[in-house]
Amino acid sequence: MRIVTSALQHTAPRCKSMWWVQQALVWLVLGAAFTAALNFFLMSRGPPLATILSHLQSPPSSSSLEHHSLHQQVYLRGEVYALRNSEYLNWNQKNRTGITNAIHALYDHLPGVKVRHRTPSPHLHSLIHTLRQDITTRGVSSDPWDLAKKWANPRSLVPGSAHGLGDVLGALATAPIISSDVGHGGTQLKIFLLLKGGQRAVFKPIRYLREEIIEGEIYDGADRHNGEVAAFHLSRLLALPTVPLAVGRWVSLRKHILPVASKELATTFFKMEGGEVCFYGVCYYCNKNESVCDNGATLEGVVTMWLPPHLPLTQLHHPWARTYIRTKLAPWEEQPGYCEEVRQHVPYSWDKSPRLLDLMDAAVFDYLIQNGDRHHYSVIAGKLESAVILLDNGKSFGDAEVDHLDILAPILQCCRLRQTTYERLLLLTGGGLSLAMQELLNLDPLAPVLTRAHLLALDRRLSHILAALSSCRERLGGWHQVLF
Template sequence: MKWKERISLAIFICLVMFAAVLVLDIQMSRATSHGSGRFVPMHGRVQHKSFQRRYLQKIQSGQIVNNSSERMELGKSVQKNNDADEHHDETNQLPNPLPDVAAIRKSLNAQIRTKLVKPENEEYFRRRDSFQVLLDFADEAEILGQAKKKKKRRDPTLGAVLGYEMNSNSSVWDKYHLSITKGELYPEDGDYIEELVDEMNGSPIVNISQKAGGTQLKLVVEFPSQRYALFKPMRFPREQETLPNHFYFTDFERHNAEIAAFHLDRILGFRRAPPVVGRVLNMTSEIYALADTELLKTFFISPANNLCFHGRCGYYCDTAHAICGNPDMLEGSLAAFLPDKEIAPRKTWRHPWRRSYHKRRKAQWEEDDHYCDIIREISPYNAGRRLPDLVDMAILDFLMGNMDRHHYETIRAFGNDSVPIHLDHGRGFGRPKHDEISILAPLYQCCIVRRTTLATLLRFEFGSKRLSQILRASLSRDPVQPILWDPHYEALDRRVGIVLDVIKECIDKNDPADVLVGYSSWKKGR
């Protein structure tokens, strides 16, 4: 044998011996680590540990176990189940490489049920610690939603101020119009609002015309006895977001935003938005057959053989943006008209925090952090309820992402004590993943908010139900539900926390009595 062959054979023998020693060493170490003569496949252990890590991070309702002692207890429980599985494998021919998830879940549920009655997790305590200073300005019963409602005398109604009296024959429309006060459009216990909503949804339509003015198409719907509602047609599905290249003043209006805004306004306790309900109309028999001459001129048959119309307005009233039946039905929102202006005149005010409505220019308040100092010197913002009312309006707008607030209206009969009416929310609920902080400018520039508004927000943050849950339940009663895309509910809860952060910063920098309207009287009455 040549010397080259001898060297090759020697190297091969060495490699074989090295591999045999390495395998024997690995097998011995694994046997020793398990304390038994049975070898466990490595891939099985990796899968189990991966499962254990994933499972210990979750529990049945999706809540997180953050406490280290709870993790140890859960880990012991899972390990017991693992030991039982190993014993089971030795006595059966078909071993189960993973523990029984259902069995573990059942055993863990009994151990942790009492710990999960309340949202006692790390995020909950983080929020509570962060807003601890705010919790001092609300009663526990208010936060838990258990506060007893005090019977307070209602302000004079519009009917009383104007000299109109209601009787047993008064319609729900009369009750709505004549029960308006300086602080709200309807009382908290106003059952007739539900009747009014049902009537708008079910009453026959006698005439339809286009509302004059405005940037987008709106229809005036007439019911019997000269009752009117504003109809905004559906343009897009619920999940359609604001187009990224659209300015706030060119965004499409959404009918479902009007519906959701009415419910949100009522849940917040403001009750300053007119009642709104969803309804599906027949394009042929309820719109085309009843439309006035001007609206009829814009009807046409689309290439898909659907009946369409576009009306006349500043934006999106052309063939490319026509409203079409699907195939002959059209969904929309109906908002009840306020009392006729000839009976109850209204005053239109330019909103102090109005945006520029320009592609390049900004409004003064967007560049001047001390802008509120100027506003506080101007009537009616220098005294009375108007400035806190605008802060309430800003909070409502922020929660639904509405940047389109250029004017507001009040009822002249109540003078400067009239609450601003919450109208026109069609551009809300457009960007659930974006929080437009500038909407809260009246709050963070003036650092003023009602204590009762703060208590309401704290109830949504720490009470038994979040704002998203309450709004979802309320909207579920609307005829065209579901009203909102799910990400909008998530945005609501997130934005409640942001508003509380802004209020907390104001209180940290100022005397609470200067920030919270009604704080002094609340403190005395405790």
């Protein structure tokens, strides 16, 4: 470095403008060397690619950099990414050979995807208009529970054009609560409700403020009630109609829940010194230290509609489940060819069942909301053609600035997606997804349901999905090998 500088200084006095050019060159060289050294320094520490933060829309805010510099994980690769090292031990990160190359390929395709999909589709507004109108139009049905029951079948819970949806969501948000009970099974705090007119539903209370960041593993923390609301609206936008209807609702524990509570639920209620009513329910993680209190008259939460009796659920192990053991990798994390292995088993053959394509749709959906906790998936019992029922979406929207790319593993490894899902994704590019979500979520009683950062994260993640598919097209030799 010193040699370059002195050589330039030696020739400098000959002409003033030359001198300035040379000075600029010196600074350029110094700057480039510094950037290279910084890159090398940053890349040589921390784990390899696994979980990636990218700021596709705008430069990172100083607060986001502060947050991530705590983990010393900022990497430069044309953009700023941060890798979260808390998800797995370093040893595991090194051995996640099942997805590492596919993630690198995704990033190779990302710049092209961003250039191709810069502006929203001209057709987006009519989609938003239709979906909003379904919700804002009221008085369509005098029996909303019956309407929702008639809509539901093993492949769809809500039709694409759901005239009367506003009545059903309105009833979920306001119908008097006839009885309340503890949930059956599960790890999360929830209350079973019977609403006037005989409709069953489940209530999950607020556990976090909108802007709170959930640290740690992707499946850490309690369910996010707003995540359930957002997931329902996202499912409509993606034309993946298997998320049970969900709407935000305020309840008073004192006035609406306790007076109609079962004995088992009522015994978990107690009063704080200041008079606040609290409860902790019955579930795997439920205990008095994790109580939720109703300060005054209002406790916000999400009400999710229970599936009708003609659609009983059964749970199956998800082939791409995590191990939930920090020192143990799942087979999909180690084997790039894992999809071929999955396809050997009956329900996952491309030709014999829609199941694997449904799991690809689920991966798109889960990646967008950042749900990495679908260890089991639900289907309608006894129906081979049943869609994957996307219920339990509360482990979502944990950190707007972190993207757990491994949720895309099914797509990265199988390289296949429904043509219709792909086309819907294209309709939502160029910032359209965040715009549409904001428009839909604004109609919920709990608006704003998601922070701006979480809305923008949806657009960024959508580009990742398209980049993954673009790399698949290259790998397999054309879209006809990827889209079905």
